[in-house]
Amino acid sequence: MKPTFRHYGILLFLTIGFVTKQNLSAQTGNPVVNGDYTIHYPKLSNKDQDFEKIKSNLTTVLKRANWIYDFKSKTELPSKEIKEIFADNEGIKIIAKSKKNNQIYNYKNIIDSTMVFYSYKNTWHYVNFPSLANIGFSNFYDAQQLADYIYHIQYPLIDKRRDSLLLIFKPIAKTYKTSGINEVSQEQKALFKQADQFVKQNDFVEAIKVYNKAININQLTYPEIYLNVALLYAQINFFDYAIYYMQKYLLLEPKATEARNALDKIYEWEAIIGK
Amino acid sequence: MKINNNFKILVFIILAFYFENEQSYSQENGKTNDIVYSNLNSNDFSIAKNNLLSTLTLNKDLLQIIVGNDSYNSVSNLGIPSEIRIDDQKVEFVYKDKKNNPINTVAIHFTYLLDLKLKSYKLDNRQPNGTVYVENHLKVGNVTLMMNWQYNVIISSILRNLKQIQDSLNNQRFNMAQFKKYVVENKSAKNNPISEEQRKNIIKANTYTKLYEYQNAIEAYKKVLEINQVNYAAAYFNLALLSAELNKLYTAIDYMEKYIVLNESSDTSVAKSKIDEWNFILNN
Numbered sequence: 001m002k003p004t005f006r007h008y009g010i011l012l013f014l015t016i017g018f019v020t021k022q023n024l025s026a027q028t029g030n031p032v033v034n035g036d037y038t039i040h041y042p043k044l045s046n047k048d049q050d051f052e053k054i055k056s057n058l059t060t061v062l063k064r065a066n067w068i069y070d071f072k073s074k075t076e077l078p079s080k081e082i083k084e085i086f087a088d089n090e091g092i093k094i095i096a097k098s099k100k101n102n103q104i105y106n107y108k109n110i111i112d113s114t115m116v117f118y119s120y121k122n123t124w125h126y127v128n129f130p131s132l133a134n135i136g137f138s139n140f141y142d143a144q145q146l147a148d149y150i151y152h153i154q155y156p157l158i159d160k161r162r163d164s165l166l167l168i169f170k171p172i173a174k175t176y177k178t179s180g181i182n183e184v185s186q187e188q189k190a191l192f193k194q195a196d197q198f199v200k201q202n203d204f205v206e207a208i209k210v211y212n213k214a215i216n217i218n219q220l221t222y223p224e225i226y227l228n229v230a231l232l233y234a235q236i237n238f239f240d241y242a243i244y245y246m247q248k249y250l251l252l253e254p255k256a257t258e259a260r261n262a263l264d265k266i267y268e269w270e271a272i273i274g275k
Numbered sequence: 276m277k278i279n280n281n282f283k284i285l286v287f288i289i290l291a292f293y294f295e296n297e298q299s300y301s302q303e304n305g306k307t308n309d310i311v312y313s314n315l316n317s318n319d320f321s322i323a324k325n326n327l328l329s330t331l332t333l334n335k336d337l338l339q340i341i342v343g344n345d346s347y348n349s350v351s352n353l354g355i356p357s358e359i360r361i362d363d364q365k366v367e368f369v370y371k372d373k374k375n376n377p378i379n380t381v382a383i384h385f386t387y388l389l390d391l392k393l394k395s396y397k398l399d400n401r402q403p404n405g406t407v408y409v410e411n412h413l414k415v416g417n418v419t420l421m422m423n424w425q426y427n428v429i430i431s432s433i434l435r436n437l438k439q440i441q442d443s444l445n446n447q448r449f450n451m452a453q454f455k456k457y458v459v460e461n462k463s464a465k466n467n468p469i470s471e472e473q474r475k476n477i478i479k480a481n482t483y484t485k486l487y488e489y490q491n492a493i494e495a496y497k498k499v500l501e502i503n504q505v506n507y508a509a510a511y512f513n514l515a516l517l518s519a520e521l522n523k524l525y526t527a528i529d530y531m532e533k534y535i536v537l538n539e540s541s542d543t544s545v546a547k548s549k550i551d552e553w554n555f556i557l558n559n
Contacts, residue, residue: 029482264478267478268479268481271478271479271482274491
């Protein structure tokens with residue numbers, strides 16, 4: 001039986017109709033299926049726990065990992081060969097020791113790297129730290145827990161870094177307001193067309209890459225790029241990036257007609273990650 | 276003399292009828308009036324509490340307590356309690372004599388009653404030798420009060436007393452009279468625009484409902500109301516529907532009534548029909 005309030009309650013006050021160049025009306029916050037891969041996202045679900053408790057929980061979850069893939073040595077450590085695995089005190093570094101050759105895998109930078117939480121064919125679930133390690137689970141809830149614990153420690157740092165980046169961007173954004181609209185170059189126009197095509201094919205990752213190329217050519221020509229990129233990041237469950245790009249858009253165009261909706265979207269994403 | 280005697284009895288019966296009628300009449304009158312919210316206070320709670328204690332102690336030897344786990348898979352009958360205590364927090368059934376009994380006290384906390392649907396039901400207890408005991412059960416969470424079917428009236432009076440306590444506690448909790456007073460006194464606050472902080476929490480609540488996280492949504496709406504109680508009436512409507520979804524029907528009804536108070540001028544037929552629906556579920 002479907003409860004009725006979803007129709008009443010949500011539509012009573014807010015109709016979140018978000019009109020952009022790309023029509024991205026799909027609901028965010030659900031796992032995104034892309035071929036064999038499904039992209040999930042970590043949540044700040046354990047707010048009240050202190051660092052010591054989370055550290056001990058992390059080690060218990062890590063022991064349930066089925067294997068660890070090390071990107072540096074390009075070797076795979078199955079759970080049978082893991083002698084010891086635990087989270088250390090210094091900003092969570094994961095240390096794994098193998099039985100065979102007593103090699104130590106030490107991941108110091110795990111707290112600084114971005115985390116991708118995805119599953120393959122709904123059977124294997126990975127918490128991936130690009131160019132560091134890929135931790136695989138057969139149980140989805142273990143993987144979700146590991147991602148949540150690490151994200152809980154990462155989040156304050158992510159917040160700080162985002163603020164400092166926006167501080168740098170602020171004076172640049174002011175020059176946009178004073179100088180007026182710059183002309184869009186031919187090269188950028190071609191990139192926009194390419195990105196549009198990728199969006200039509202539901203290939204959001206490629207679209208983001210193309211948009212970032214356009215941003216690298218000139219940051220300030222076309223503020224709607226930031227809006228589109230933010231929405232695309234939200235589509236693939238990368239909410240931290242989405243919030244960052246949306247805030248950049250708001251710095252460029254604080255009085256636009258879509259600024260109100262943009263701010264609402266930021267609140268929505270903050271709710272999804274459980275801030 | 277005979278006539279006189281009969282006359283006495285007749286007068287007595289008529290008097291009894293009169294009092295009974297008056298009592299029921301006043302109750303009906305109270306339901307239609309607005310005073311029904313204001314005349315319930317802490318005094319009402321103590322009266323209900325004393326009523327419960329007297330009915331329980333009078334019929335102590337007829338009552339048996341059954342305790343079960345949360346899923347109610349395994350139950351054990353503790354038998355007749357040796358003592359019944361009552362205070363502001365809970366009712367306690369004490370077992371003194373049984374040395375082998377692992378449970379010494381069984382407590383029903385009144386706060387547990389707040390959103391509970393109380394109902395007694397009939398149960399046939401078939402013994403291996405073929406005899407059938409017809410029992411009357413009143414289930415309050417994990418604790419069940421049990422009596423033989425012939426004492427049906429007593430169980431229903433216990434039920435009524437518990438419902439009295441429930442009502443008085445719920446009325447203390449929501450305090451409708453105070454809310455109405457607040458609405459009248461702060462008419463200007465009703466027209467205040469929704470602040471940024473409120474809007475943030477409204478959007479958060481909406482996203483939580485989309486993700487089926489109803490408890491988080493309720494907390495977000497409560498934050499909206501902390502900033503301004505009368506500013507955004509739809510919060511009450513949504514809170515009612517959300518708490519109904521979490522099976523807290525008394526809370527739901529109260530939120531809906533507050534919504535109706537705030538929206539007196541406009542059409543509230545949907546809200547009223549929802550209240551009727553929840554009342555029907557609670558009473559049947």
